[in-house]
Amino acid sequence: xxxxxxxxxxxxxxxxxxxxxxxxxxxxxxxxxxxxxxxxxxxxxxxxxxxxxxxxxxxxxxxxxxxxxxxxxxxxxxxxxxxxxxxxxxxxxxxxxxxxxxxxxxxxx
Amino acid sequence: xxxxxxxxxxxxxxxxxxxxxxxxxxxxxxxxxxxxxxxxxxxxxxxxxxxxxxxxxxxxxxxxxxxxxxxxxxxxxxxxxxxxxxxxxxxxxxxxxxxxxxxxxxxxxxxxxx
Numbered sequence: 001x002x003x004x005x006x007x008x009x010x011x012x013x014x015x016x017x018x019x020x021x022x023x024x025x026x027x028x029x030x031x032x033x034x035x036x037x038x039x040x041x042x043x044x045x046x047x048x049x050x051x052x053x054x055x056x057x058x059x060x061x062x063x064x065x066x067x068x069x070x071x072x073x074x075x076x077x078x079x080x081x082x083x084x085x086x087x088x089x090x091x092x093x094x095x096x097x098x099x100x101x102x103x104x105x106x107x108x109x
Numbered sequence: 110x111x112x113x114x115x116x117x118x119x120x121x122x123x124x125x126x127x128x129x130x131x132x133x134x135x136x137x138x139x140x141x142x143x144x145x146x147x148x149x150x151x152x153x154x155x156x157x158x159x160x161x162x163x164x165x166x167x168x169x170x171x172x173x174x175x176x177x178x179x180x181x182x183x184x185x186x187x188x189x190x191x192x193x194x195x196x197x198x199x200x201x202x203x204x205x206x207x208x209x210x211x212x213x214x215x216x217x218x219x220x221x222x223x
Contacts, residue, residue, distance in 0.1 A: 033211065035214075041216070045212075045213070095164060096154045098154070099151035099153070101150075102150075
């Protein structure tokens with residue numbers, strides 16, 4: 001059974017600081033996603049990572065994938081309040097998505 | 110280009126009742142997946158429909174059933190509702206066979222079972 005673990009589960013950080021969310025998974029996968037969810041809202045796709053060493057950046061967020069270590073990271077640079085949300089690492093396998101535990105990020109002014 | 114739509118947005122039912130949730134996929138998509146998200150948790154895969162047939166199923170009891178129509182829209186049915194079925198139900202659509210395709214999620218239906 002595919003398992004996806006994220007850490008930390010909760011993260012409070014000050015505006016302007018940098019931080020990294022880690023995602024470990026148990027088996028190989030075709031692709032890895034990062035999704036964002038605002039409270040009470042649906043899921044927004046941020047990145048899709050397809051191969052070892054893949055790196056994608058959008059604004060203050062950068063995601064990377066190390067398939068050998070079965071590790072993905074989501075790095076936040078110079079955090080701003082608008083980034084407050086829950087972030088999910090998601091693995092695609094057997095035609096379905098398996099979600100991580102989620103990291104609830106709160107940016108403090 | 111219309112995204113994934115779901116109806117209703119909110120629903121209140123009592124234990125033992127039955128409920129039907131509806132989903133229309135993003136234009137051009139042919140595959141619909143359903144997920145259950147309990148409060149404070151990540152979404153859990155229920156099942157996926159393609160060509161009007163269930164292709165994959167997660168660890169959900171037979172009380173959860175679905176259907177896909179020729180226009181690719183889908184329904185999720187839950188019978189004999191339990192309090193634990195209270196959750197946000199998310200529909201996601203995609204196009205089968207595209208390796209880089211992202212699953213796009215609808216706004217969800219929030220179900221409360223009393």
